[in-house]
Amino acid sequence: xxxxxxxxxxxxxxxxxTTALQDISFEIKKGEFVSVMGPSGSGKSTLLHILSFLDxxxxxSYTFSGKSINDLSDIELARIRNKEMGFVFQxxxxxxRASVYENVEMPLIYSVDLPAGERAELVRKAIEAxxxxxxxxxxxxxxxxxxxxxxxIARALVNDPNVIFADEPTGNxxxxxxAQIMEILDDLHNAGRTIILVTHETYTAEFxxxxxxxxxxxxxVDEATKHDGNRKEFFK
Amino acid sequence: MKIKDSIQTATRGLNHAKLRxxxxxxxxxxxxxxxxxxxxxxxxxxxxxxxxxxxxxxxxIFVVPGATKGSRFSSPASTQGIIIKxxxxxxxxxxxxxxxxxxxxxxVRGQAKAVYENNDATVTYExxxxxxxxxxxxxxxxGFSFTNNDVASFNHVAVLGQxxxxxxxxxxxxxxxxxxxxxxxxxxxxxxEKKGLGPFGIDQDALVLIPITVARKxxxxxxxxxxxxxxxxxxxxxxxxxxxxxxxxxxxxxxxxPDKDDFTIRTQEDALSLxxxxxxxxxxxxxxxxxxxxxxxxxxxMNIMFVSVVERTREIGLRxxxxxxxxxxxxxxxxxxxxxxxxxxxxxxxxxxxxxVLTYFAVTRFAGIDWVFSLPISAVLLAVAVSTVIGVVFGxxxxxRASRLNPTEALRYE
Numbered sequence: 001x002x003x004x005x006x007x008x009x010x011x012x013x014x015x016x017x018t019t020a021l022q023d024i025s026f027e028i029k030k031g032e033f034v035s036v037m038g039p040s041g042s043g044k045s046t047l048l049h050i051l052s053f054l055d056x057x058x059x060x061s062y063t064f065s066g067k068s069i070n071d072l073s074d075i076e077l078a079r080i081r082n083k084e085m086g087f088v089f090q091x092x093x094x095x096x097r098a099s100v101y102e103n104v105e106m107p108l109i110y111s112v113d114l115p116a117g118e119r120a121e122l123v124r125k126a127i128e129a130x131x132x133x134x135x136x137x138x139x140x141x142x143x144x145x146x147x148x149x150x151x152x153i154a155r156a157l158v159n160d161p162n163v164i165f166a167d168e169p170t171g172n173x174x175x176x177x178x179a180q181i182m183e184i185l186d187d188l189h190n191a192g193r194t195i196i197l198v199t200h201e202t203y204t205a206e207f208x209x210x211x212x213x214x215x216x217x218x219x220x221v222d223e224a225t226k227h228d229g230n231r232k233e234f235f236k
Numbered sequence: 237m238k239i240k241d242s243i244q245t246a247t248r249g250l251n252h253a254k255l256r257x258x259x260x261x262x263x264x265x266x267x268x269x270x271x272x273x274x275x276x277x278x279x280x281x282x283x284x285x286x287x288x289x290x291x292x293x294x295x296x297i298f299v300v301p302g303a304t305k306g307s308r309f310s311s312p313a314s315t316q317g318i319i320i321k322x323x324x325x326x327x328x329x330x331x332x333x334x335x336x337x338x339x340x341x342x343x344v345r346g347q348a349k350a351v352y353e354n355n356d357a358t359v360t361y362e363x364x365x366x367x368x369x370x371x372x373x374x375x376x377x378x379g380f381s382f383t384n385n386d387v388a389s390f391n392h393v394a395v396l397g398q399x400x401x402x403x404x405x406x407x408x409x410x411x412x413x414x415x416x417x418x419x420x421x422x423x424x425x426x427x428x429e430k431k432g433l434g435p436f437g438i439d440q441d442a443l444v445l446i447p448i449t450v451a452r453k454x455x456x457x458x459x460x461x462x463x464x465x466x467x468x469x470x471x472x473x474x475x476x477x478x479x480x481x482x483x484x485x486x487x488x489x490x491x492x493x494p495d496k497d498d499f500t501i502r503t504q505e506d507a508l509s510l511x512x513x514x515x516x517x518x519x520x521x522x523x524x525x526x527x528x529x530x531x532x533x534x535x536x537x538m539n540i541m542f543v544s545v546v547e548r549t550r551e552i553g554l555r556x557x558x559x560x561x562x563x564x565x566x567x568x569x570x571x572x573x574x575x576x577x578x579x580x581x582x583x584x585x586x587x588x589x590x591x592x593v594l595t596y597f598a599v600t601r602f603a604g605i606d607w608v609f610s611l612p613i614s615a616v617l618l619a620v621a622v623s624t625v626i627g628v629v630f631g632x633x634x635x636x637r638a639s640r641l642n643p644t645e646a647l648r649y650e
Contacts, residue, residue, distance in 0.1 A: 045644075049644045052557070054556075054557060054644050054647075074561070075561050078556070078561045081557060081558065081559050082558060082559020083559070087554075087557050087558065093550055093554045093647065095252065095551060097252035097253070098248060098252060106554075106555065107558040109237060109241040109244075109245060110237055110555070110559040110561075111559070116241075
């Protein structure tokens with residue numbers, strides 16, 4: 001469902017060009033759980049932004065569900081992000097003064113073809129899926145870190161997307177909350193969703209089936225995950 | 237994104253920052269309230285002034301001696317302290333014979349010391365004929381006004397304004413009492429009703445009215461008039477009456493060239509249109525002052541909107557990530573500005589109206605002026621329209637900036 005061919009990204013300043021991605025090619029099939037790893041500056045953020053239609057490549061091609069990014073307008077990209085992609089960020093990015101309900105509802109108000117009457121049901125289901133039913137009308141700012149990230153996952157799920165992009169989702173959490181979040185992602189994967197996880201922690205990366213390691217804007221390693229016990233240790 | 241959702245998103249955004257929203261609104265509230273208050277004061281002042289001119293009488297045509305150079309709004313020489321003796325008894329007689337003139341009165345004016353027992357005051361007295369009273373809507377609350385018999389018989393009788401009656405006589409009923417004016421004795425036969433400040437700032441309650449014959453021969457020793465007032469008959473158009481009067485006066489003054497007129501004729505309409513112009517300028521001036529505070533309020537909104545856009549950079553990035561288009565973001569921030577200014581406008585109208593009512597009570601109660609309560613609907617509509625337009629004008633640039641934010645940078649923003 002995701003296919004990259006010779007993808008490159010160069011940031012152009014007034015007089016300097018910075019190459020973030022040089023020449024990236026891979027495919028991700030529907031239902032895969034892929035981790036993207038690499039040191040800072042390796043290009044993993046840039047790759048995530050392009051994969052999630054927030055940025056455009058400067059060379060090469062990217063097709064998502066058979067549609068090439070180069071053929072789509074900004075508005076079409078926004079529609080696809082809204083319907084087919086879910087986002088989970090390291091810093092949660094919730095509206096802290098808004099209720100859990102309002103936060104989870106947010107993607108739906110940008111879904112032009114969804115009748116307003118169906119929203120409440122979708123929001124309720126998504127909140128229940130992350131186990132926060134009793135917090136539905138609590139201000140998001142009052143929740144613990146782990147609960148906030150669960151709200152963020154509910155928000156990512158509410159429009160029933162094909163792919164979930166998770167950018168260091170456990171980075172701001174203690175290990176117990178982090179474990180809960182990873183379990184939820186694992187469950188989503190088992191339910192058939194494609195998950196792309198950007199992380200620098202090897203033990204969270206082990207939840208994935210496949211590891212793509214970047215270095216200097218190139219794919220250094222692309223292999224099936226070796227389960228060497230780190231994941232078990234993480235759960236202790 | 238549907239408009240309903242845009243408005244709801246904007247309302248929630250404002251609601252999540254209540255204090256900031258209220259403070260932003262304050263500038264618009266003050267601006268709109270001052271527009272309402274000042275426009276209302278301007279229009280009240282205008283009707284007060286115009287009502288006073290209308291209250292002098294109806295269909296009045298004033299003739300003063302001396303030509304007027306320049307436009308119809310220039311003042312004739314005789315009002316600038318120059319003595320011109322061209323209006324005489326023959327003119328009054330000739331005008332009385334004219335069909336366009338329903339009533340005619342002549343006036344002479346002087347100042348003198350009035351004395352009653354231990355009280356004295358310097359007063360302006362006017363020598364008039366009996367027609368003056370009905371023509372100028374002057375009626376007495378005590379006693380009577382004098383008749384043309386009194387005028388013809390040189391009777392030493394006087395009708396006093398309320399203020400001067402009180403100064404000279406205090407609590408004593410002045411009717412029937414004798415007082416001296418320039419060492420000539422007069423008997424008070426009537427006291428006028430309270431008239432207040434007349435047009436052109438003359439205090440009508442301080443007037444002493446005496447027969448014109450007495451004033452001319454015995455107090456002033458002159459044989460000309462300071463003014464002639466004609467009340468045109470209802471049957472004739474006022475402009476026609478005016479031109480007839482000019483013809484009569486030219487004939488009796490033997491003037492063939494209208495450029496050499498030695499008199500000036502003014503109608504009430506002239507005065508009304510002059511004062512109407514002046515008070516309209518006053519209104520525009522007041523509105524302009526109030527508009528400055530509106531502009532300041534609008535710039536306040538723009539400032540806060542910019543701060544708000546910067547503060548909510550991550551929110552904007554997030555909204556874009558989950559599918560908001562540039563136009564969705566633009567609409568959200570624009571609605572926030574418009575809702576703020578619209579509500580601010582409504583509150584401002586309420587507060588402005590409240591102050592207008594307070595002004596009405598303060599002016600009528602403490603200053604004793606017959607203030608006309610006026611809250612022009614045009615001011616209210618203007619205020620709503622202006623405040624909403626301010627929302628759009630001052631909100632659009634910050635909203636545009638918000639909509640152009642790059643989502644990847646916005647999401648990284650610390």
